[in-house]
Amino acid sequence: xxxxxxxxxxxxxxxxxxxxxxxxxxxxxxxxxxxxxxxxxxxxxxxxxxxxxxxxxxxxxxxxxxxxxxxxxxxxxxxxxxxxxxxxxxxxxxxxxxxxxxxxxxxxxxxxxxxxxxxxxxxxxxxxxxxxxxxxxxxxxxxxxxxxxxxxxxxxxxxxxxxxxxxxxxxxxxxxxxxxxxxxxxxxxxxxxxxxxxxxxxxxxxxxxxxxxxxxxxxxxxxxxxxxxxxxxxxxxxxxxxxxxxxxxxxxxxxxxxxxxxxxxxxxxxxxxxxxxxxxxxxxxxxxxxxxxxxxxxxxxxxxxxxxxxxxxxxxxxxxxxxxxxxxxxxxxx
Amino acid sequence: xxxxxxxxxxxxxxxxxxxxxxxxxxxxxxxxxxxxxxxxxxxxxxxxxxxxxxxxxxxxxxxxxxxxxxxxxxxxxxxxxxxxxxxxxxxxxxxxxxxxxxxxxxxxxxxxxxxxxxxxxxxxxxxxxxxxxxxxxxxxxxxxxxxxxxxxxxxxxxxxxxxxxxxxxxxxxxxxxxxxxxxxxxxxxxxxxxxxxxxxxxxxxxxxxxxxxxxxxxxxxxxxxxxxxxxxxxxxxxxxxxxxxxxxxxxxxxxxxxxxxxxxxxxxxxxxxxxxxxxxxxxxxxxxxxxxxxxxxxxxxxxxxxxxxxxxxxxxxxxxxxxxxxxxxxxxxxxxxxxxxxxxxxxxxxxxxxxxxxxxxxxxxxxxxxxxxxxxxxxxxxxxxxxxxxxxxxxxxxxxxxxxxxxxxxxxxxxxxxxxxxxxxxxxxxx
Numbered sequence: 001x002x003x004x005x006x007x008x009x010x011x012x013x014x015x016x017x018x019x020x021x022x023x024x025x026x027x028x029x030x031x032x033x034x035x036x037x038x039x040x041x042x043x044x045x046x047x048x049x050x051x052x053x054x055x056x057x058x059x060x061x062x063x064x065x066x067x068x069x070x071x072x073x074x075x076x077x078x079x080x081x082x083x084x085x086x087x088x089x090x091x092x093x094x095x096x097x098x099x100x101x102x103x104x105x106x107x108x109x110x111x112x113x114x115x116x117x118x119x120x121x122x123x124x125x126x127x128x129x130x131x132x133x134x135x136x137x138x139x140x141x142x143x144x145x146x147x148x149x150x151x152x153x154x155x156x157x158x159x160x161x162x163x164x165x166x167x168x169x170x171x172x173x174x175x176x177x178x179x180x181x182x183x184x185x186x187x188x189x190x191x192x193x194x195x196x197x198x199x200x201x202x203x204x205x206x207x208x209x210x211x212x213x214x215x216x217x218x219x220x221x222x223x224x225x226x227x228x229x230x231x232x233x234x235x236x237x238x239x240x241x242x243x244x245x246x247x248x249x250x251x252x253x254x255x256x257x258x259x260x261x262x263x264x265x266x267x268x269x270x271x272x273x274x275x276x277x278x279x280x281x282x283x284x285x286x287x288x289x290x291x292x293x294x295x296x297x298x299x300x301x302x303x304x305x306x307x308x309x310x311x312x313x314x315x316x317x318x319x320x321x322x323x324x325x326x327x328x329x330x331x332x333x334x
Numbered sequence: 335x336x337x338x339x340x341x342x343x344x345x346x347x348x349x350x351x352x353x354x355x356x357x358x359x360x361x362x363x364x365x366x367x368x369x370x371x372x373x374x375x376x377x378x379x380x381x382x383x384x385x386x387x388x389x390x391x392x393x394x395x396x397x398x399x400x401x402x403x404x405x406x407x408x409x410x411x412x413x414x415x416x417x418x419x420x421x422x423x424x425x426x427x428x429x430x431x432x433x434x435x436x437x438x439x440x441x442x443x444x445x446x447x448x449x450x451x452x453x454x455x456x457x458x459x460x461x462x463x464x465x466x467x468x469x470x471x472x473x474x475x476x477x478x479x480x481x482x483x484x485x486x487x488x489x490x491x492x493x494x495x496x497x498x499x500x501x502x503x504x505x506x507x508x509x510x511x512x513x514x515x516x517x518x519x520x521x522x523x524x525x526x527x528x529x530x531x532x533x534x535x536x537x538x539x540x541x542x543x544x545x546x547x548x549x550x551x552x553x554x555x556x557x558x559x560x561x562x563x564x565x566x567x568x569x570x571x572x573x574x575x576x577x578x579x580x581x582x583x584x585x586x587x588x589x590x591x592x593x594x595x596x597x598x599x600x601x602x603x604x605x606x607x608x609x610x611x612x613x614x615x616x617x618x619x620x621x622x623x624x625x626x627x628x629x630x631x632x633x634x635x636x637x638x639x640x641x642x643x644x645x646x647x648x649x650x651x652x653x654x655x656x657x658x659x660x661x662x663x664x665x666x667x668x669x670x671x672x673x674x675x676x677x678x679x680x681x682x683x684x685x686x687x688x689x690x691x692x693x694x695x696x697x698x699x700x701x702x703x704x705x706x707x708x709x710x711x712x713x714x715x716x717x718x719x720x721x722x723x724x725x726x727x728x729x730x731x732x733x734x735x736x737x738x739x740x741x742x743x744x745x746x747x748x749x750x751x752x753x754x755x756x757x758x759x760x761x762x763x764x765x
Contacts, residue, residue, distance in 0.1 A: 022545075022548070048548040049548070053575070054571075054574045054575060054578055056567075056570075056571040056574060056575075058537065058567050058568055058571045059537045059540075059568070059571030059572065059574060059575050061537075062534060062536070062537025062538050062540075062541060062568055062571060062572065063537050063538070063540055063541030063544060063575055064541060065534075065537075065538045065541060066478075066537065066538035066539055066540060066541025066542035066543075066544070066545065066555075067541040067542065067544065067545040068541075069526065069538065069541075069542055070476075070541070070542045070545035070546060070549075071545070072545045072548075074541075086567065089531055089534060089568070090534060090537070090568075093529065093531040093534060094529060094531070094534050094538070098527060099740050099741070099742075099743070100512060100740045100741050101509065101512055101513050101517070101519070101527055101529075102509065102519040102521075102527035103508055103509045103510045103512065103519075103740055104740050105508075105519050105520075105521040105527065106519065106521060106526065106527050107743075138741050139741050139742065141742075161743075162743045163742045163743055207746070250746075251742075251746035251747065251748070252748070254747060254748070
C-alpha cells in the first residue's frame, strides 16, 4: 500500500471495529477527500459517520470536541496543516485541556488528521510544518509517520487513544519515498519493505521511535519526509549513521534517543519546520541534558529557515541532501 | 486614448469636492453621572406576540427576531399565546431557585471581598435566563453554559456546597483547584465544563447535538453566550454547523447590555438585534424578555420541542441587564451610569415572578420574606461547611503533585520527571 491507502485502511479498520468512530472534514465524504484518504468510507459506513463539513476549521474542531464529550471518537480532517490556525483555540484551549480542567469528568478523544510539509511546490499556504506549535501545548499528542506501515499502525493507535492526537501526514511521501532530489523521477512505494501493510488491525504504539538505520558514527534524529531524505543522503555519503525515526514527538521516546547518542557521541537533528523554537530546539536541549558527557561534537540542526515557505526557492529552503551532507561532515570533523 | 476602464476621479486627490469619510465608533447612551432614561425603548405589551407552530419554517417567523416575546404584564398576569400555563408548584420552584441563586451570589461575592477566594461573578438580574431555561429543558438535556449560568446548576438541584468547594479551590473541590472560581463542571447534572475562552462552547454544543441526532438519541443540547461574544468566530461557525445539519440545539444569547465596559453596540446592537443573527443562517430566531421567567420558559420549551421534532435549531436572544459588575475585578461605576439598573424598564426578574405568584393567590410577601431568610441561612451554613474544606490560599488544597495529573490519561515520562524534580526541590529546601 502507499501511504494514502494505508491511512484509508486504518480508518476503515477502526470504523468497522468501533461504531463510535466518525470521520468529518471538508470534502471527505462523497468525494473521499482531496488526497483520497477517506475514499469509499461514506459509501460503506453512511453519512451519519462520514460527512462533509462547512469550511470552518474552528467549527470542525469545536464540533469534534462536543462529539467527543458525547461519547463518540471523531477523526476530523483539516485539509492542509496550513489551515489549522483557525482551529487553534479549540485545540489548545479546549481539546487539550478539557480532561485537566474537568478533572477527568469530560474528555475530548479525537485524532486530527492533517497533511503537512513541503516539497510539492505548494507555496506558503500548502507547505508548512506547524508541529512545534502543538508540541508546545500541554495535553495533546503529536504523531508523524514516515512510512505506510507506520501510518496505519500509528493512526489506529491514535484513534484508540483517549487523549487528543494531532496526526500530521507528510504529504510529499503519500505516494512514494522522497530522497531529496526533486529533479529525478518520483519514486513509488511499490516494492518498499515498509509498504508491506497488513489489511487487518494492528497497532504501532505511540511514543516509540524506530531505528531506520543502525550505525555507530553519529545519531540523526528526524521524522516524516526527512527520514527518507536523511537515509538516502547517508547512503550516498557512505557514513555509518544511526537514523532514528521519532514517529511520535509527544510523548517522545527519550530512551531510544539517549541510548543512541550515548553510543555514537554525535547528534544531528533534521526537520523541515522553521528553526527558532522548532521541535529540534527541544530535542537539542534534551540531548544536552542527558548526554553532555558523551558528546564529541556540538549538536547540529538542519531545518527550514526562519522565513515563510518560498514558492520558487523551495529547494533552497528545503533541508535537502546538500545541507544534510554539510552538517554531517561538520559534526564528524569536530 | 488609454485602455483603462477605471474612473479617473478619485486617487485621493485633494481639492475634489467630496465630503471626507468618517469612522463611526459607537458610544453608549449614558456614562457615569448621566441620568439613565430608557423611555425611548420600544417595549411591546406582554402577550402581543404570535406563537408559531414549533415546526414552522424559519422564513415564516422573521418578525420574532425583532420583537420581544413577553408573558408577564405590568400587573403580574400571564397573558397571550406564549403563556406556558405552568402549575403552581413549578412557578414556586422557579421562584425559589431564582432567589437561591441571588442569595448564593450575595454570599460568594462577600466571600471574595473577605479574601476567601480570588474571583466571583454574580448573575444578579439575569436569574430568569438560567432558571427559566433549566425548568423548560429535560434534566438530561446537555447544557454548554458560559460563566453566568450558575442558575442552571441550582435549578437542577446541584449541591451548592459542591459549587462553593470549587469557588474556594479547596480539598473538596472535585476539579482539584485547577479552574478559576465559578468555572464549574458537573457531568451528572448535564453541565459542561466552563471555559474562559468566549463562545468556544457554541460549536461544542452543536457537535454534541449532532452526535445525539446521529445516534438517534432523544436528548438535545443548549448553550449560552453573551451578546459581546457573538462577535467571536466560534459563534458563526456554530450557527453555520447548526443550520447545515439542523442540529437539535438551542443557542442562547444573553444580551445583558454590557461586555465588561463595552456596551452592546460594540457587538452590533446599533445595527440590528442579536436574535436577527439567526435570519442569515436560516435558523428560527426569538427575541425574548429575559427578565420574564415565563417568557424564557416558553421560548425555551418551544425551541426544545422544535429540536425534538427534528425541526432544527433555535437562536434565542434574552434581552436583559447585567445589574452588577462583570466580575469582582470590575468597577462598573467607572463606565456606566449608576442608576441604569434601577431604571431598567424590564424590571427585576424575581420581583416580577413573585408578583405573578401573589396575583395568582399562591404566594404572599410574608412567605417570600420567610423564604429569603431561610435561603440566606442555608447559603450561610453551606459556606461554613465548605470553608471547613479550606479557602483559597490557606493550604487546604489538593496535593502539589496532583498538578501533573489528568494532563493525559496516563502520565508520560516527561511529566513524571518534572513532578519528581519538583518534589525533590521542595524536599531539598526543607519545605
